[in-house]
Amino acid sequence: RKQHFCVCRYPLGMSGGQIQDEDISASSQWSESTAARYGRLDFEEGDGAWCPEITVEPDSLKEFLQIDLRSLHFITLVGTQGRHAGGIGNEFAQMYKIKYSRDGSRWISWRNRQGKQVIEGNRNAYDIVLKDLEPPIIARFVRFMPVTDHSMNVCMRVELYGCEWLDGLVSYNAPAGEQMNLPAKSVYLNDSVYDGAIIHSMTEGLGQLTDGVFGLDNFMMSHVYNVWPGYDYVGWTNESFPGGFVEIMFEFDRTRNFTTMKVHCNNMFVHHVKAFRQVVCYFRSESDWEATPLSFSPVVDETNPSARFVTINLANHMASAIKCQFYFADAWMLFSEITFQSDTAMYNTTLAPPKTGLPPNTPPDDPTHKVDDSNTRILIGCLVAIIFILVAIIVIILWRQVWQKMLEKASRRMLDDELTASLSIQSETFIYNHNHNHSSTTSEQESNSTYERIFPLGPDYQEPSRLICKLPEFAQSSEEPASSSTAASKSTTTTTVGPDGVPHYAEADIVNLQGVTGSNTYAIPAVTMDLLSGKDVAVEEFPRKLLTFKEKLGEGQFGEVHLCEAEGMQEFMNKEFLFDIPEDQPVLVAVKMLRSDANKNARNDFLKEIKIMSRLKDPNIIRLLAVCIYSDPLCMITEYMENGDLNQFLSRHEPEGQLALLSNAPTVSFGNLCYMATQIASGMKYLSSLNFVHRDLATRNCLVGKNYTIKIADFGMSRNLYSGDYYRIQGRAVLPIRWMSWESILLGKFTTASDVWAFAVTLWEILNFCKEQPYSQLTDEQVIENTGEFFRDQKRQIYLPQPVLCPDSLYKVMLSCWRRNTKERPSFQEIHRALLDMEP
Ligand SMILES: *[C@@H]1O[C@H](CO)[C@@H](O)[C@H](O)[C@H]1NC(C)=O
């Protein structure tokens, strides 16, 4: 029943039409055809969006688009889009703020957990930008308020995502949370996202107790990154409450028939924190408090120190307000979440509880709320759910058939138009398109110049469709190493496709571990990750001031990769790879940096990437040396090798032979080429043994050290130097199509077998001394067409030619890596063995 981030992400009806025109209003409109009702996401009616009457000025917050949801909703995500109108419009909101109200009279400005109000909006008129609301909003009315930094015309289309707020709670009043002073640190147990008034007590608001985030066993750690200890909990000490209890008053939207209340309590006995000893609840239905309270004493399990829910049976009391006194069982009582389960009450007189009067223009409540036969409701609920699942399955099946048909015609046009973005569902990637009616050529020109890559499972992609929500992997605190005891606890897979084609899902099998600095790392199945998370991250913080900037290696949407010199890095390096670095000399390192304004998702991904990287230990894989995560910007420091990347390295060299003698260029022997290729195969063998998929294997992503040693890295791609190796789709997604297997391009499938394909292309580059791009005679479009030929397999596909240096036996290995059937391709183990045999 509990609305949780992962599942509570349904579109609430702007695009689907469930929200009526009369419930959408605005401060003003530019014309009848840009009225509020045209502010629906993904709609092209009227003039294509809501536009206010006049230009929006900086710092003026006069204009807004308002949505009335008719009842309280738990809103976790918002989507915005500009006015495109088939190419005529080009107005959009670069930034906006959100205000919300539960009663229509008191409006609250939304702030994120860091206190920031402004939300990044759109960058163009057509793409949908979705933003997670952290903390989520519980409201009936929501306003979008465009914000600009210069006077400009703004138009908006919007959608809200969430679900109905079944708890019905409109506010809780409680004493303000307190501060716990432990010898080592202070723990702040205040309610940091409370949206009511806080003086000595909290009144008229909701906050952390209803934000859907359950605290961890150790209350000093948090799901949220970069916050103070105790963030997830609201807590009180018995010293401040001579009566021995804390009283919390809950007010509801209407009279309800309560079955249970669940209180999520911390039980860290070592710090004298324990769930309550007893709770006494009073109920108020009309205007009077019931004389006899309900009293409940939970069974205290003295042996279990984990945070958990205590369930209190409210015995079908009817009430519109509940006042509970929680008695201390120890010196401290810490709650992170309180939920209520109720059957909607039979109400015929007053609809609203006295204190939170609804606005005068409130329409009568939706009649469907009055159904009160709980069995029927459950039955109907189940049937609807089954029907919904069936419909979803049918849609997926039909969709895939259509897709297969389209593949048959795998034409250039199709790929250009459709390969906009992809949705990862389990191990497959489905591809959908928001802007069917604008041509890719224009978008390519419009696209901004910073070079970014969006992989089908890429970090950008997560913004619209967060796969992973509250994985406790994020619990990494900067003060202490994360205890990952809770790491594997939540892992479900639910996938549904909403009527608008926007998928809503909790967690898919693939947990995305993409890098967030615009680069690509590895995708790893959740199972492996759970295994891996059994250990702590073994990297240390590095003093930022010891890094000296040398060169920018690349840039992505969320950050940059710099080449730096690091002083004293030796202490941070393991013995194993200390071998050739003199003690007091600065070491070259690559520093991947997250912009300090990156959103929380990006930060979490970045931290997750650190976790993954820190566990990759192989002589042919680049090593994570240290991190800077105590302060912004977050950095990841990895090895860099003196000879740079393999592509540049080989370009500077010539094969041994007469030609080289003439040109006087440095040479590399065939044996050393083979040695380098073997090392890449070995590194990939290691990655594949962990079920890691690299997805961007190429010479540009391999680094060369002394004596032809090779390590596989992942940041080369963001170098502008290699932007020609990537194909930009719809001006945004950028893919290394010349290295990608047919199934990665057409189906979005990335597996070890597609890494094998890329490996053979890499091998081909090596044997050509990187003097030529793969398929250099083909345009990007022709490469994609050729991919279609691989799919059709009518012997019309073009293979990369046999390089001059390449013996027949080696070319055979390469061809086997490009087999259509992924199962027929060799494994990295086999490739590695074959290459070892080949070395002279
Ligand atoms: C809660 O405590 C933290 C830490 O002292 C403080 O930064 C924050 O402003 C407080 N929040 C509220 C709402 O009082």
Ligand SMILES: *[C@@H]1O[C@H](CO)[C@@H](O)[C@H](O)[C@H]1NC(C)=O
């Ligand atoms: C608070 O609780 C502790 C532990 O149960 C107890 O020792 C202490 O006397 C209590 N303090 C007050 C003021 O009740």
